[in-house]
Amino acid sequence: MENLHRPVVQWLDISTEQAGQRIDNFLLRHLKGVPKSRIYRLLRKGEVRVNKGRIKPEYRLKSGDQVRIPPVRVSESKPAAPSGQSLQRLAEAILYEDERLLVLNKPAGMAVHGGSGLSYGVIEALRALRPQAPYLELVHRLDRDTSGCLLIAKRRSELRSLHTLLRKGEVDKHYLLLAKGDWKQGPYRVSAALKKNLLRGGERMVHVDEDGKTALTQFRFLQSYAAASLMEAELKTGRTHQIRVHAAHAGHPLAGDEKYGDADFNRQMRSLGLKRLFLHAHTVAFEDHERHRNIHVSAPLSADLRKLIQQLDENPIQGKNKI
Secondary structure (H helix, E strand, O other), X not given: OOOEOXXXXXXXXXXXXXXXXXXXXXXXXXXXXXXXXXHHHHHHOOOOEEOOEXXXXXXXXXXXXXXXXXXXXXXXXXXXXXXXXXXXXXXXXXXXXXXXXXXXXXOOOOOOOOEOOEOOOHHHHHHHHOOOOOOOEEOOOOOOOOEEEEEEEOOHHHHHHXXXXXXXXXXXXXXXXXXXXXXXXXXXXXXXXXXXXXXXHHOEEEEEXXXXXXXXXXXXEEEEEOOEEEEEEEEOOOOOOHHHHHHXXXXXXXXXXXXXXXXXXXXXXXXOOOOOOOEEEEEEXXXXXXXXXXXXXXXXXXXXXXXXXXXXXOOEEEEOOOO
16 A cells, blocks of 8 residues: 655745746646646645635746745656656657756657646657756646647746747747648638637536636638648747637637537548648747757658648648648
8 A cells, every 4th residue: 555645734935946946847847746637626626725716727936935835745656767768758859958958859749748638748758768857847838649740848937938938929839730621711810719628537628608707819821631731830829729719719620629529520530631730830830039049850750741742732622831
């Protein structure tokens, strides 16, 4: 039988190095072994307090904040370690690295972090791959089924700098996607507020709601086929499931999207070999004025997505701006 810590109230003072990160990310790292759904429930019920007040999951900690964490049982049982194959796959997925930053081509099907029944994700596997690394932290997130460019900070100062650039909209992120139908006539600019619901078990669902958070996606037509369109999407805001929900809202749900997609279209694409969501973080770019560096990284499409495009390309309707 696994041992459990005796739960007690914890009071934590946030240091300068810890400042800038979201409270949910802070708790996920501090309360290792606690399911992600449990952590979000603690936040939703107001059991976690900052400076004696309730906060939302997206609250960013400040130096000097005092965090109250209620009694929570944390399992001492050792989680399953990433396999050697997973670590090798991750090592081969590194697209760019310097002394401050690492960019991965995240594999589809791999969550960015553990929780909700997952023993580990990209960040835990990366720490296992580099046990001597003093600091490795996610800069942003990608859905589990989305592949492509994922930023990992190797220093706390880099994480703070990139979070500032993200808030200012100064990080360019472009995605490739395959959507239902002929999208060459638009709409290309989709501005629809999004509201997030947290369902039982911690599953997130997002829907268009005028009372939600402002969200803007700029789409660009690349090529259309008999039943689908290859598109590029640029995120102007970074909401959960934004591209998937905006594409569906425009009448062109993504291929392989089991949550917001079209069942008949998904079956048609599955018959051609598609076994995943066709959404790929193709490029990420930003200018670091403080350190006089320009970062521009591109992640190639995986072999399975390229194979699907080749099959669809045998019967194109119209093409332009091909990748």
